[in-house]
Amino acid sequence: MSSDLLDRAPRGGEPPVAAAQPRRRLAVNAGAADRLFRGTARGGGILVLLLMALVGGFLTYRAWLALRTAGFSFITTQEWSPGGGSFGIAAIMVGTILIAIVAIATAVPMALGTALYISEYAPRWLRRTLIAMVDLMAAVPSVVYGLWGFFLLQWRVVGLSRWISDWFGWIPIFKVDGVARHDPLATATAYTSSTFAAGLVVSLMVAPIACSVMREAFGQAPAGEREGAYALGATRWGMIRSVVLPFGRGAVIGGTMLGLGRALGETIAVVMIISPRFVIQPHILQNGTSSVSSLIALRYGESSPFSISALMAAGVSLFVLTLAVNFIAAQVVARSRSGAVSEA
Numbered sequence: 001m002s003s004d005l006l007d008r009a010p011r012g013g014e015p016p017v018a019a020a021q022p023r024r025r026l027a028v029n030a031g032a033a034d035r036l037f038r039g040t041a042r043g044g045g046i047l048v049l050l051l052m053a054l055v056g057g058f059l060t061y062r063a064w065l066a067l068r069t070a071g072f073s074f075i076t077t078q079e080w081s082p083g084g085g086s087f088g089i090a091a092i093m094v095g096t097i098l099i100a101i102v103a104i105a106t107a108v109p110m111a112l113g114t115a116l117y118i119s120e121y122a123p124r125w126l127r128r129t130l131i132a133m134v135d136l137m138a139a140v141p142s143v144v145y146g147l148w149g150f151f152l153l154q155w156r157v158v159g160l161s162r163w164i165s166d167w168f169g170w171i172p173i174f175k176v177d178g179v180a181r182h183d184p185l186a187t188a189t190a191y192t193s194s195t196f197a198a199g200l201v202v203s204l205m206v207a208p209i210a211c212s213v214m215r216e217a218f219g220q221a222p223a224g225e226r227e228g229a230y231a232l233g234a235t236r237w238g239m240i241r242s243v244v245l246p247f248g249r250g251a252v253i254g255g256t257m258l259g260l261g262r263a264l265g266e267t268i269a270v271v272m273i274i275s276p277r278f279v280i281q282p283h284i285l286q287n288g289t290s291s292v293s294s295l296i297a298l299r300y301g302e303s304s305p306f307s308i309s310a311l312m313a314a315g316v317s318l319f320v321l322t323l324a325v326n327f328i329a330a331q332v333v334a335r336s337r338s339g340a341v342s343e344a
Contacts (some may be wrong), residue, residue, distance in 0.1 A: 056319060063313035065306065074313060080278045080295065082303075082310040089292065089317050091280050095195065096291040096318070098284055099270060100263035102199025107207040107263075108256050114207070115214035120240055131215070138208035146272035149201035154192050154273060157200065161191040161285045176286045193275035195284040198291075201273055202266050209262055210255035213333075217251030218244050250333050257329030261322050267293040292318040 067074060070087060077088025118130050166181050168174040179186045191197075221244045229239040245252075270291050276298065277288035296311050303311060 052323075056316075056323075059312055059316045059319055063309055063316045066309040066313040067316075069306075070310075070313070078279050080299075080310075082307040087310050089314050091278050092290045092292050092295050092314065093317065093321075094280050094282070095274075095277075095289040096264055096293070098195045098282070099199045099202060099266075099289065099291055100260055102196055102284060103202035103206050103263040103266075104256060104260050106200060106203035107210060107259055108252075110203070111207045111210035111255065111259070112214060112252065115211045115218055116240065116244075118211075119215050119218040120236065120244065134208050134211050134215075137204070138212070140205075142205065142266065142268040143272070145201050145205055146269035149197065149269060150272045153200060154194075154197035155188070157197060158188045158191045161194070161196055162186070165191075165285050173282060173284055175283050177283065190287055191285055193273060193287050193289075195274075195281065195286075195289045198270050198273040198289065199263075199284070201269050202263050205266060205269065206259035206263050210259040213255030213258060214248060214251050217248035221247040250335065254329045254333035257325055257332065261325045261329065264322050264325065265293055265318060267297050270294045271297050 066082070066087075069085075070077070074088045076090050077086060078091040079086045079088065080092070081087055114130075114134065118127055118134075122130055161176075164174050165176045165179065169176065169181060176190055179190050225243045225247075226239055229243050234242060271294045274290065274294060275288045276290045276294065278290060281289045292314050296315060299307065300311055
């Protein structure tokens with residue numbers, strides 16, 4: 001008997017070993033509808049990337065004259081005087097980031113609490129109404145928020161700004177220059193048109209975006225893990241803390257970053273609130289600040305060709321910053337458990 005037959009013969013009652021079969025490649029015969037959908041989705045994705053590349057290329061092309069003239073000083077200069085040859089984004093970029101930070105610090109707790117209430121506490125008959133109201137907040141035009149903030153909100157928060165400055169003015173960011181602590185003669189205009197007021201207005205525009213992302217993730221928390229937490233004796237808040245929040249951590253971070261991207265680029269509402277000041281203003285409660293988007297909106301109509309190139313350069317910096325923030329947000333959401341399917 002040959003060695004090959006001996007190898008295949010059963011030994012000690014063991015079943016015979018089948019000969020190895022070559023792997024077969026599975027061919028998918030997609031129908032016309034599948035091919036059409038795949039081509040449409042692929043084309044849409046390529047078109048979006050192409051449009052983003054075209055926008056970035058156009059801004060860089062129009063900004064090249066100003067960037068070549070200013071050089072590295074474009075990043076470090078606080079003044080904005082393209083006609084005088086001195087211009088840069090140091091002051092306006094700091095103002096943009098501070099307004100966005102105030103907006104996020106205010107909007108995220110509000111969005112997180114709203115998302116948890118809608119997904120975990122609200123009765124079914126009220127849930128749909130609350131979702132519609134949150135979505136409606138995102139649809140309100142920016143100019144409406146700006147008018148509301150200019151005529152109503154900033155004058156109502158003067159007392160809060162004064163209180164923060166009186167008790168926490170030893171922290172540099174809360175200090176107001178020229179105003180003594182507990183000064184009854186300090187005018188209200190020292191606290192208006194500030195980074196704080198603009199950030200509060202922008203926070204109301206950011207909160208619906210962050211809330212929607214968080215709510216969708218919280219609603220997809222695995223039912224098996226929820227029931228397991230209850231079976232172990234957890235309260236509703238204990239279940240939320242041990243199951244829902246860890247599951248939606250990526251969505252919380254991603255929604256925050258997406259809201260930050262929106263806050264960095266907000267224009268009309270900020271223009272209507274702030275008092276432009278082209279110097280680094282680290283005091284968020286004090287009158288006067290600026291942002292990249294408001295600078296472009298205010299100066300574009302009266303600019304010379306070289307000044308327009310300088311504004312385009314400022315737009316490039318904001319475009320790159322916003323793109324980086326949104327890219328990081330997308331990566332965080334993609335790497336999280338949020339949206340995963342429960343195995344229970």
